[in-house]
Amino acid sequence: MSELAIRRGAAPALAVRGLDYTYPRASKPALVDVSLEIAPGEFVLLAGRSASGKSTLLKAACGLVPHFHGGEIEGEVRVAELDALEAGPGELAAAVGYLAQDPETQVVSTTVAAEIELPLEMRGDASGDRARAVEEVALALAIPHLLDRAVDTLSGGELQRVALAAALVTRPRLILLDEPTSQLDPVAGDELIWLLRRLNEEWGVAVLLAEHRLERCLAAADRVVAMEGGGIGFDGAPGDFLSWSHGNDPALTTPAARLFSLAGLDPLPVGVRDARQTLRGTGIAPPPHIASRRVPDPRSSDPVLETKNLWVELDRGEEMRDVLRGIDLEVRPGERIALMGRNGAGKSTLLQTAAGLHEPVAGKLSVDSIALLTQNPSDYLVRERVGDELPEDEGVAALRAVGLEHAVDADPRDLSGGERQRLALAIALAGRMEGEQLPAVVALDEPTRGMDRARKDDLVALIRGLAGGSVAFVDSEATKATRPAAVVVATHDVEFASAFAERVVLLGEGVVIADGPMEEILSGGWYFATEVARVLDVPGVVTPEQGAAVLRGELE
Amino acid sequence: MRSPFAYKPKRGPLQDASPGAAVAYLGAIVVVAFLYLNPLVLLAAGAAATLAGVLAGARTAVRAALKMGLSLALLIALVNALVTSRGETVIARLGDWPLFGRVDVTLEAIVAGVSYGLLAAATIVAFAVYSACVDPDRVLRALRPFAGRSALTATLVSRLVPVAAADAGRLRDAAALRGPAAAPVGKAPLARRLLAGSLDRAVDVAATLELRGYSLDAPRARNRRNRSRYDRRFYAVATLILATAIAGKILGADDFQAYPTIAIGLSPATLAVAAVVTLSGLAPFRRALKRRPLQASRGPELRRV
Numbered sequence: 116m117s118e119l120a121i122r123r124g125a126a127p128a129l130a131v132r133g134l135d136y137t138y139p140r141a142s143k144p145a146l147v148d149v150s151l152e153i154a155p156g157e158f159v160l161l162a163g164r165s166a167s168g169k170s171t172l173l174k175a176a177c178g179l180v181p182h183f184h185g186g187e188i189e190g191e192v193r194v195a196e197l198d199a200l201e202a203g204p205g206e207l208a209a210a211v212g213y214l215a216q217d218p219e220t221q222v223v224s225t226t227v228a229a230e231i232e233l234p235l236e237m238r239g240d241a242s243g244d245r246a247r248a249v250e251e252v253a254l255a256l257a258i259p260h261l262l263d264r265a266v267d268t269l270s271g272g273e274l275q276r277v278a279l280a281a282a283l284v285t286r287p288r289l290i291l292l293d294e295p296t297s298q299l300d301p302v303a304g305d306e307l308i309w310l311l312r313r314l315n316e317e318w319g320v321a322v323l324l325a326e327h328r329l330e331r332c333l334a335a336a337d338r339v340v341a342m343e344g345g346g347i348g349f350d351g352a353p354g355d356f357l358s359w360s361h362g363n364d365p366a367l368t369t370p371a372a373r374l375f376s377l378a379g380l381d382p383l384p385v386g387v388r389d390a391r392q393t394l395r396g397t398g399i400a401p402p403p404h405i406a407s408r409r410v411p412d413p414r415s416s417d418p419v420l421e422t423k424n425l426w427v428e429l430d431r432g433e434e435m436r437d438v439l440r441g442i443d444l445e446v447r448p449g450e451r452i453a454l455m456g457r458n459g460a461g462k463s464t465l466l467q468t469a470a471g472l473h474e475p476v477a478g479k480l481s482v483d484s485i486a487l488l489t490q491n492p493s494d495y496l497v498r499e500r501v502g503d504e505l506p507e508d509e510g511v512a513a514l515r516a517v518g519l520e521h522a523v524d525a526d527p528r529d530l531s532g533g534e535r536q537r538l539a540l541a542i543a544l545a546g547r548m549e550g551e552q553l554p555a556v557v558a559l560d561e562p563t564r565g566m567d568r569a570r571k572d573d574l575v576a577l578i579r580g581l582a583g584g585s586v587a588f589v590d591s592e593a594t595k596a597t598r599p600a601a602v603v604v605a606t607h608d609v610e611f612a613s614a615f616a617e618r619v620v621l622l623g624e625g626v627v628i629a630d631g632p633m634e635e636i637l638s639g640g641w642y643f644a645t646e647v648a649r650v651l652d653v654p655g656v657v658t659p660e661q662g663a664a665v666l667r668g669e670l671e
Numbered sequence: 672m673r674s675p676f677a678y679k680p681k682r683g684p685l686q687d688a689s690p691g692a693a694v695a696y697l698g699a700i701v702v703v704a705f706l707y708l709n710p711l712v713l714l715a716a717g718a719a720a721t722l723a724g725v726l727a728g729a730r731t732a733v734r735a736a737l738k739m740g741l742s743l744a745l746l747i748a749l750v751n752a753l754v755t756s757r758g759e760t761v762i763a764r765l766g767d768w769p770l771f772g773r774v775d776v777t778l779e780a781i782v783a784g785v786s787y788g789l790l791a792a793a794t795i796v797a798f799a800v801y802s803a804c805v806d807p808d809r810v811l812r813a814l815r816p817f818a819g820r821s822a823l824t825a826t827l828v829s830r831l832v833p834v835a836a837a838d839a840g841r842l843r844d845a846a847a848l849r850g851p852a853a854a855p856v857g858k859a860p861l862a863r864r865l866l867a868g869s870l871d872r873a874v875d876v877a878a879t880l881e882l883r884g885y886s887l888d889a890p891r892a893r894n895r896r897n898r899s900r901y902d903r904r905f906y907a908v909a910t911l912i913l914a915t916a917i918a919g920k921i922l923g924a925d926d927f928q929a930y931p932t933i934a935i936g937l938s939p940a941t942l943a944v945a946a947v948v949t950l951s952g953l954a955p956f957r958r959a960l961k962r963r964p965l966q967a968s969r970g971p972e973l974r975r976v
Contacts, residue, residue: 237885
């Protein structure tokens with residue numbers, strides 16, 4: 116087929132037929148009999164639980180599988196009429212762009228302009244063409260001001276846009292994205308999704324987007340493909356997907372769909388706008404306000420973590436910067452707090468300062484005892500046996516506290532992602548517990564990155580257990596601890612925060628901009644608000660259960 | 672935390688010059704430092720590198736390099752004073768030391784040490800200026816046609832270094848956050864973990880390079896920024912530095928002797944070499960833009976009727 120015909124969209128952007136793939140030394144296949152076709156200009160959302168084959172399918176579509184990873188492959192993969200099993204990733208780069216989860220390893224140049232220009236240079240494009248393409252893609256992604264910056268001075272969101280620009284600069288017909296918003300705050304995440312939609316509409320580029328937080332992108336998609344155990348479980352319209360997931364895999368449904376389902380409304384909405392239209396059509400009008408839920412009296416006990424006018428200065432890139440600017444905060448035993456805010460707002464710095472990693476330059480900080488789990492649990496795991504990480508009785512007590520006492524002889528690498536996270540938490544807890552008593556504060560920094568909803572539900576149970584003074588966890592007997600810990604979790608995930616938190620502290624540019632009951636904070640805005648709150652716009656209503664009760668008229 | 676020597680994209684003659692011209696210029700200063708032992712010329716080489724860095728806007732890199740270079744120079748002078756007993760001017764007799772034997776500190780040994788130290792300091796400053804002002808992407812791009820694999824390896828390494836540094840920082844934080852009853856993290860397990868992580872990262876970066884088409888045999892395009900209007904200036908200054916240094920060497924400008932007594936030549940040739948080398952530091956100078964005052968337009972004169 117001619118280049119012109121391909122450009123005009125005569126051939127599918129991606130055609131996969133009967134694809135089976137097994138990674139080298141893997142015991143079972145990652146992809147099983149996958150057949151899929153994506154039309155030019157289509158926006159397809161790839162849903163599915165962790166390890167269901169989403170990432171592998173994306174890698175097969177850009178040639179990394181099998182050319183880079185090796186393994187056994189059968190079937191057919193064609194990208195814009197190019198045989199992806201024959202052509203390597205470099206040759207496919209003209210037709211397909213790929214953006215992975217971690218932007219740090221997706222830039223290979225020193226400056227932004229050089230990074231975006233590299234694929235064109237490798238292709239041998241003339242200097243003038245390169246300059247124009249770089250300028251156009253920078254304008255399309257709203258990053259012309261970044262072109263002369265060094266890549267190591269960019270924030271995560273900026274880096275993700277630069278990586279996207281480098282993937283788009285060759286004007287590919289298809290762009291593949293593997294959880295591109297997992298490290299972004301809600302504002303940057305929403306911006307990225309709508310940027311993709313705009314590129315999809317204006318440039319006609321087909322999009323295949325793998326995501327766990329479906330509520331963020333379902334409304335932007337033309338079609339949903341759900342992966343199950345390496346195969347395709349569902350392929351159809353977003354509305355039909357919600358009906359399918361409701362019956363087959365409820366972990367994949369969106370909060371708005373759960374809201375409608377619990378309230379007995381039909382059809383299930385694919386987004387906020389859709390939900391509002393349906394509600395208007397049915398004549399159901401939620402009350403303008405409901406009584407706010409009672410929150411525990413903050414003065415009922417002494418704070419276990421207290422900051423007064425706390426200032427912290429850190430070297431960020433090229434200069435010292437005040438990352439925390441006069442933080443006043445009191446945390447009491449048993450509180451479950453979500454610490455939220457944009458990337459760079461100071462969430463991680465606040466937790467790290469409380470744990471003693473940074474010295475405040477001014478103000479007062481007092482904390483009874485704190486165990487902090489940072490963003491990458493794997494950083495805590497340096498030995499090849501769980502028992503070697505946590506020797507002695509105190510180590511075993513910490514393992515019991517997270518429900519991992521049965522795994523003493525296991526290799527940490529053989530544990531599931533959730534178990535590794537709990538092991539890392541046990542390492543942070545070890546020696547900070549008095550007998551079976553938890554430390555006063557347990558802090559988790561972005562613990563849900565790359566997690567599907569089932570794993571998030573496990574984490575919610577763990578957090579509730581820690582804050583309740585006992586850990587009742589899946590496949591483990593309950594462990595009783597007499598002192599409830601205050602649990603502070605820095606997170607971008609609004610729906611996760613609504614599931615575990617009773618209080619939300621919102622940071623902006625190093626200052627506390629809101630601090631109050633979860634229902635109040637997460638229903639009082641647009642970006643830091645749950646999908647249900649955005650649908651109903653009733654102060655104090657944030658979860659599907661609350662929303663359904665409101666719609667049924669049970670709450671006044 | 673960003674390294675003070677990291678490349679900072681800026682506009683200026685040294686930054687705009689092609690990598691070849693910048694390397695020739697800064698390399699010529701380093702060559703002078705290696706050719707000469709005379710402290711005056713070495714000081715001139717150090718001053719030239721410092722001046723070049725300051726004029727190119729790399730003050731942070733120059734400050735850090737001076738701190739590092741002068742500390743090293745001090746250390747070299749100290750060690751040389753302790754291990755060399757040559758020289759006639761004994762400043763202190765420190766008696767017998769284990770390993771060193773009898774230690775007599777002489778003025779000559781100190782001055783010889785200072786001379787070696789100045790060589791090290793001048794070289795460090797020149798490399799710091801190179802690192803902060805010369806775009807590594809352009810260097811690798813220039814290298815690619817001649818040594819594709821080396822350029823690929825260099826690209827991989829240059830990207831992995833900051834990533835590995837960030838990983839090491841995270842691992843250190845995680846080690847500090849382990850509970851007191853968790854097994855302590857020794858250096859060996861930490862290094863092993865960092866290495867394993869780096870290998871994973873290397874695979875990710877290599878995959879990105881693959882996706883950017885690094886393995887393609889497509890014809891390499893000409894680079895629009897291969898040459899700049901400043902190239903001639905830097906090549907000319909580099910030639911001038913080298914020619915002066917060689918001529919000076921032939922004319923005995925490197926007249927320096929530390930032992931048995933100090934003899935520093937300050938002949939006209941030495942002074943001339945030092946002056947030329949110092950002034951070469953002005954090469955990255957750029958005239959400030961001057962706005963021309965707008966002249967009142969001379970419209971047609973009104974004639975009184």
